[in-house]
Amino acid sequence: MMEHTLKVEALANGTVIDHIPAGQGRRILKLFRMSESGERIYIGFNLPSRRTGKKDLIKVENITFTPAQANQLALFAPNATVNVIENFKVKEKLTLGVPDTVDGMLTCPNSNCITATEPVETSFRVSEKEGEVRLKCKYCEKTFARDAFAQLR
Amino acid sequence: MSNPLYQRHVISIADLTRHDLETVIATAQQLKREPRTDLLKDKVVASCFFEASTRTRLSFETAVQRLGGTVIGFDDGGNTSLAKKGETMADSVRIITSYVDAFVMRHPKDGAARLASENSSVPVINGGDGSNQHPSQTLLDLFTIHETQGKLDGLTLAFVGDLKYGRTVHSLAQALALFNCKFYFIAPEALAMPDYICEQLDAHGIEYQLAASIEEVVPELDILYMTRVQKERFDETEFQHLKSKYKLDASMLEGAKPNLKVLHPLPRIDEIATDVDATPHAYYFQQAQNGVFARQALLALVLNETV
Ligand SMILES: [Zn+2]
Secondary structure (H helix, E strand, C coil): CHHHHHHHCCCCCEEEEEEEECCCHHHHHHHCCHHHHCCCEEEEEEEEECCCEEEEEEEEECCCCCHHHHHHHHHHCCCCEEEEEECCEEEEEECCCCCCEEECCCCCCCCCEHHHCCCCCCEEEEEEECCEEEEEECCCCCEEEHHHHCCCC | CCCCCCCCCECCHHHCCHHHHHHHHHHHHHHHHCCCCCCCCCCEEEEEECCCCHHHHHHHHHHHHHCCCEEEEECCHHHCHHHHHCCCHHHHHHHHHCCCCEEEEEECCECHHHHHHCCCCCCEEEEEECCCECHHHHHHHHHHHHHHHCCCCCCEEEEECCCCCCHHHHHHHHHHHHHCCEEEEECCHHHCCCHHHHHHHHHCCCCEEECCCCCCCHHHCCEEEECCCCHHHCCHHHHHHHHHHCCECHHHHCCCCCCCEEECCCCCCCCECHHHCCCCCECHHHHHHHHHHHHHHHHHHHHCCCC
16 A cells, blocks of 8 residues: 555655665654654655565655765665656656765664763764674774664664 | 973873873983973962872872972862862863863763863873873883883783783783784683784784783783783682782793783782882882872973973
8 A cells, every 4th residue: 555655745845865785764754853843754665576585665745865864874775776766757766876985864772972962963984894884983982883882763 | 382282181001102101201211311490380280089099199199299390289189179060071171171281081971071172271191091091101001111121113012911901901912012012912711812903903914912811922022011800700610720820929030031010000009019019120100109200291391392
C-alpha cells in the first residue's frame, strides 16, 4: 500500500533518497532530523528492490539536499541515490562521496566524552581502512566503526 | 624567529611534530642546567584541576613559580562554586582565561582540554583529560629518555604491565614513533596494547614485538618502562599469578646493558621491588623530578617568543 502511495504522490519540489539499504531509512530520518522540518515526508520501508531485494525510500517535500548533506548520507547508505526534484523533474542527481568530517550530526559513543555533558557540536574525522569507514572524535580522540553509532539517537 | 610553540595550545601529543618535541626537550635540558627565574615574570598562570591530581598539580605549580610567575586556581573542581552553580565548563574557561596568561587544566572527561582551547584566548596546557591525553607526562618521559641516552633515535624500549588502559604508554609510543625506535610489549593478553596504537606504529613502519617475559629482552634494552597492573581488572587468583610475571626485581637486570634505565610514571606499588632502587638502572625518581623541568619548558615556550 505504501508503494502505491509513493507512486501516486509525485513530488513537485524536494528530494528523493532511493536505494537506502532496508533498515537504514529510519536512522537517516533521525540523523537528518527530517521530521523536524515540518514538511511532508513520504517514507517507504522494505520496498522491493531489483538490486538488493529490499530497500527503503524517503521523499521530502520542499527541502533540497546539499552536496555536503549527501556526503554525510553516504556514511550510512553508500549506494543510495539522491535526486533533487524541481517542478516534477529531476533537476540534479547528487553523487555520494564519503565526507572528510561529520559535524553536529552524530553523538559520540564514548560516554565519558566531554561532548556528552557540554553543549558543543560533535565533530568526527572520517577515514577509511580496508574498505571500512571509521570516525574519530575531535574531542575524545577515540576512533569508532560506523556501526558504533547504530544504537544512538 | 619565534619558537614553534609560542602562543599555542598543548592538548594532544598527536598535535606535536618531531621539531616541536625536540624544542621542548632542548629547552627542558637548558632550564635544568641553567635555571631561569625571569621567563614568567609578570605572568599569571591558572592551574585549574576539575579533578584532583596532587602530583601533576604540584609539578606544574612548582614550574610556574621557579620561572618567576604566579599561580591562581583550584585543586579539586568538585569543591568550587563553578561546579555547584552548574556553569558549563566552556563558560568557566572563557572567564578564567580572560584573567590569565596561560591555562593549565586537568579534567575527568575525555576531550575537555580540546573544548577548553576552543573557548580560551590564551594557551591551554592539558594536564590530563580523562583517559585521553596527558602530554606533559609524555614530554617529561621523552626528556628523561633523551637525558639518559643522549638521543631518541633508534632506541630499543620495552613497555611492561597494563598497556591497554595506560594512556602514558600510548602517548609515549605515539611520540617515539617519530624517532624510529623499536618496541617490545610485555603485557597480559587482556591488557595488550590497543589496535589503534599498533596501527599507528604500522603506519610509521615501526618495528614492535610481543614478548613473554622481561628477562628475555633485558639484554637488548635501552629503556625498560614499567607500569602497574591494576588489581581491579582481574580476579584474585588470576591477579596473584600475573603479578609475579610483570614485577621487576634487581636480579632480573643482571644481563642489562650499562645504559639501561628503568622508568615508571609513579606511583609504583610493588611492580618494581625496592632492591632495584639501588641499581644504576633505576631512574624513576629522577624522571618524576624532570616533570618540573619539562613543564617549565612548556610554559616558557608558550609564553615567550624566544627562550
Ligand atoms: Zn568523543
